[in-house]
Amino acid sequence: MPYVRASNAKAIAAAPAPKVSARAFAEPDAAQLSPAALPVPTGATKEQIVLGERIFHGKAAGGTCSGCHGSDARGGAQAPSLVSGHFFMGDGSLKAITTTIVEGVPRPHDYEVPMPPKGGASLSDADVAAVAAYVWAIGHVGGK
Numbered sequence: 001m002p003y004v005r006a007s008n009a010k011a012i013a014a015a016p017a018p019k020v021s022a023r024a025f026a027e028p029d030a031a032q033l034s035p036a037a038l039p040v041p042t043g044a045t046k047e048q049i050v051l052g053e054r055i056f057h058g059k060a061a062g063g064t065c066s067g068c069h070g071s072d073a074r075g076g077a078q079a080p081s082l083v084s085g086h087f088f089m090g091d092g093s094l095k096a097i098t099t100t101i102v103e104g105v106p107r108p109h110d111y112e113v114p115m116p117p118k119g120g121a122s123l124s125d126a127d128v129a130a131v132a133a134y135v136w137a138i139g140h141v142g143g144k
């Protein structure tokens, strides 16, 4: 969890409000979450999003993600929503999401059971890159 020092907090407070803050974030609906409709993060491809969706739902590479985060990724008893538009691990960048997936979450903030590295599956680097791109996309699609 990034710790915001007082000096940083002051700098953040002084910064002009980003333009996006005017745009209300709305939870994406099922159509927005379909792989074909999802945005593609810089440095990733549509093919990765499509593969990532399959890994997330356990249809490829033995992915486990939906078991805890829910089949619609809206969270459940074991893990938080990934479509809320907020990432508390890091800054929500593709890089930060990738790191979280690789390392897991050994000490969750709000849940009892840790997220194991790669969700406990033996994902290749290519699998991790694909599912990270998918998670980035579903986390950034909200807002109309």
Ligand code: HEC
Binding pocket: 056, 063, 064, 065, 066, 067, 068, 069, 078, 079, 080, 082, 086, 087, 088, 089, 090, 097, 100, 101, 105, 107, 108, 109, 110, 111, 113, 114, 115, 116, 118, 119, 120, 131, 132, 135
């Ligand atoms: C055993 C249950 C479990 C599995 C399986 C699992 N996760 Fe998680 N995940 C968690 C928990 C618990 C957290 C941390 C919640 C907290 O800190 O309160 C988490 C956090 C995350 C986060 C950080 C969310 C944020 O707000 O920054 C991402 C991204 C994530 N998981 C993606 C995945 C992906 C992708 C997979 C599949 C490869 C996966 N998870 C599999 C339980 C799981």
